[in-house]
Amino acid sequence: MPRPFLDARLRHPIILADGAPHKGTVHLNQVIDHPNITVGDFSYYSGLHTPADHAAEIAPYLYPGAPERLVIGRFCQIASGVRIITSSANHAMDGFSTFPFAVFSPELIGGYAAQVGDQRDTVIGHDVWMGFESVVMPGVRIGHGAIVAARAVVTADVPDYAIVAGNPARIIRRRFDAETIERLLAIAWWHWEVDKIERNVDGITGADLERLQRAS
Numbered sequence: 721m722p723r724p725f726l727d728a729r730l731r732h733p734i735i736l737a738d739g740a741p742h743k744g745t746v747h748l749n750q751v752i753d754h755p756n757i758t759v760g761d762f763s764y765y766s767g768l769h770t771p772a773d774h775a776a777e778i779a780p781y782l783y784p785g786a787p788e789r790l791v792i793g794r795f796c797q798i799a800s801g802v803r804i805i806t807s808s809a810n811h812a813m814d815g816f817s818t819f820p821f822a823v824f825s826p827e828l829i830g831g832y833a834a835q836v837g838d839q840r841d842t843v844i845g846h847d848v849w850m851g852f853e854s855v856v857m858p859g860v861r862i863g864h865g866a867i868v869a870a871r872a873v874v875t876a877d878v879p880d881y882a883i884v885a886g887n888p889a890r891i892i893r894r895r896f897d898a899e900t901i902e903r904l905l906a907i908a909w910w911h912w913e914v915d916k917i918e919r920n921v922d923g924i925t926g927a928d929l930e931r932l933q934r935a936s
Contacts, residue, residue: 760794
């Protein structure tokens with residue numbers, strides 16, 4: 721029986737023509753062990769170098785025990801240089817200075833999180849493609865099936881199946897019409913069992929909506 725080509729347990733899911741794994745591409749669920757980060761199966765990072773710490777590479781300001789979380793869905797594709805700036809990177813902005821005096825003083829640090837303000841989680845939906853060196857700002861929620869263009873700076877929530885680009889990122893267009901998006905969200909193929917996904921890859925990549933609705 722052939723081996724399934726989708727295997728979330730693999731550290732390096734891409735095998736090159738010579739049989740060697742592509743070391744720059746990793747399943748994030750195999751390389752991130754961080755109490756504030758949740759990563760769905762099959763989501764990968766493909767970088768131009770191999771970071772010593774993928775969590776610190778992708779979310780450099782998210783420390784263990786921070787008040788916010790980073791949630792990444794299944795089947796996300798994260799390109800080299802992507803940075804997710806989580807809420808703990810913020811500075812308090814209500815005073816005359818944004819200098820974080822409190823972080824240098826054990827006596828002052830206790831109330832600093834409240835001064836900083838919004839500590840929303842950052843949430844990346846399922847099947848999201850994040851392009852080269854794109855940046856996601858604190859507390860943003862990116863919808864399922866969205867595409868974030870290279871070097872886009874995402875400062876606001878992104879709807880399902882939207883393409884965004886620019887700084888600040890703006891919606892270029894929706895990938896499909898409203899009815900198709902509604903049906904895709906109802907199908908939610910990313911939650912299927914692996915063998916069902918493998919049987920229906922042509923329908924998923926070929927935009928065959930009727931086939932997906934009949935899939936078994």
